[in-house]
Amino acid sequence: MPLPDSLVDTIGRAGHVCVLTGAGISAESGVPTFREAQSGLWAEYDPLKLATPDAFERDPALVWRWYRWRRALVEGVEPNAGHRALVGLARRVPRLTLVTQNVDGLHQRAGSEAVVEFHGNLFAERCSDCEQPASDPSVSELPRCPACGGLLRPGVVWFGESIPATALETAVAAAANCDVFLSVGTSSLVYPAAGLIHAAREVGAVCVEINPNPTGQARTSDFALAAKSGELLPELIKALDARPMNTIAEKR
Ligand code: BV8
Ligand code: ZN
Numbered sequence: 001m002p003l004p005d006s007l008v009d010t011i012g013r014a015g016h017v018c019v020l021t022g023a024g025i026s027a028e029s030g031v032p033t034f035r036e037a038q039s040g041l042w043a044e045y046d047p048l049k050l051a052t053p054d055a056f057e058r059d060p061a062l063v064w065r066w067y068r069w070r071r072a073l074v075e076g077v078e079p080n081a082g083h084r085a086l087v088g089l090a091r092r093v094p095r096l097t098l099v100t101q102n103v104d105g106l107h108q109r110a111g112s113e114a115v116v117e118f119h120g121n122l123f124a125e126r127c128s129d130c131e132q133p134a135s136d137p138s139v140s141e142l143p144r145c146p147a148c149g150g151l152l153r154p155g156v157v158w159f160g161e162s163i164p165a166t167a168l169e170t171a172v173a174a175a176a177n178c179d180v181f182l183s184v185g186t187s188s189l190v191y192p193a194a195g196l197i198h199a200a201r202e203v204g205a206v207c208v209e210i211n212p213n214p215t216g217q218a219r220t221s222d223f224a225l226a227a228k229s230g231e232l233l234p235e236l237i238k239a240l241d242a243r244p245m246n247t248i249a250e251k252r
Contacts, residue, residue, distance in 0.1 A: 001227045001235075008239040010206050011180055016095040018178035019086060020171075020196055021229075024185020024211060026106050028080040028230035031073065035187060042066060052158050056128070060151055061141055067154045070104075071122050071137065079110035082184070085233030087111040092240050097174035099167075101186060101193045103156050116170050118163055118193050124155025163192060175199040181207045184229050188215040197221075 011017060023033035032038065034047055045066065049055060056063045083106050090096040090112065099116040100107055105123060107115045125134040125143065129150025134143070143152040157163055171193075175181060181200035188194040188209075197207055197217055208223040209215065210232055218224035225232055 001225065001232065003225075003232070003235055003239050004223065007206075007208065007223050008236065008243065011089075011093070011236065012240050012243050014093055014179040014206075016097070016174070016178045017089065017093045017180045017182060018097045018174045018196075018200060018205070019089075019099065019182045019184060020175075020186065020193065021086075021098070021100045021102060021107070021184045022186025022188075022193075023102060024187075025082045025100075025229045026077075026080075026102055026104050027185065028082060028228060029077040029106060031077055031104055031106070033185075042069065048159065051156070052160060056153060056158070060153075063154075064141060064143075067122060067156075074104045074106070074122060077106075079106045080230045082229035082233045083107055083110035083112070085229075085237050086184075088237045089233070089240075092237070097170070097178070099171040099174065099193075099196065101190065116167050116174075118157070118167050118171060120154075120156035120164070122154065122156065125152045126155050127151075128153040168192070171196055172199055175205075176203055178203075178205045181205045182210065183208065183217060183221070184210045184233070186211070186215070187213075188217045 027033050038045055050063060050066050086098060087110055098107060098112050099118055101119050103119055103122045105121055123137045125138060127145035127150045130148045132145060132147045134152050138152055145152055175196040176199045178200055181197055183197055201207055207221040209218050209221045210225045210229050212226055212228055214224050214226055
């Protein structure tokens, strides 16, 4: 899909680009998105019901089995061209803040640094009693905290739980300071992540959605690019490199 010249120019001149990614950016790596039917033995489970404190309370062994299945799935895939293009974009703009809703760690494996993990990470664990983080991912079915014997839980943010304060502050500050806000591969249904774009729009940032299925936020974005991130983001890098060198980034 051709990239509008005006968008390439806007990004090329941006002093600060804030990127929010969702499950869609990992789709081309073979990781099912959050809302696609779970495959295989998990088909009958609804992630919206499993990713909750109640589910863990009710059946921690089942929830642990789901998270270990997801860990194994993610360990068996690679970051894709979309993840890698965001590493390239960070090298081409003065400042890039990458906020992800994903818990798969693929941005970091692609080489992105300072990733803001808005919903935590699949491979992190902490004690559900004393909150102490565990050092490495556990293997036993119901892992116990070495400090207090409490049940360890996956280090992710479940529905109904608050976003980690530092991640929230960093993401809101970046959205409210950026010149361009790129929303990539998210259905924009989960809050407060889906609210970040409003902070960007309030400061006049140019808002861009990249998603083969335009979402409710497409209408209020300056650019809604109905494309796969693994195809479009490398095109953006190519177009940025083809720009005449005399253009400089405007600091905000
Ligand atoms: C909170 C970690 C304050 C776990 C996740 C009513 C009642 C109660 C609560 C709420 C309510 N209304 C709103 C809320 C708040 C709730 C919420 O938003 N619910 C939604 C469902 C309505 N949010 C919360 O609870 C949050 N906390 O608000 O705290 C609070 C405190 C107490 C009580 C109330 C509020 C916490 C939310 C965090 C949940 N944890 N993940 C885990 O992963 O196991 S969220 C989960 O959804 C994933 O992280 C996922 O990333 C995220 C969002 O989904 P998407 O990333 O957008 O993925 P999705 O599948 O939906 O879409 C993929 C998109 O990609 C599609 O559009 C598709 O077209 C596109 N795509 C596909 N292929 C490609 C592509 N795009 C580009 N290229 C491709 N190739
Ligand atoms: Zn403990």
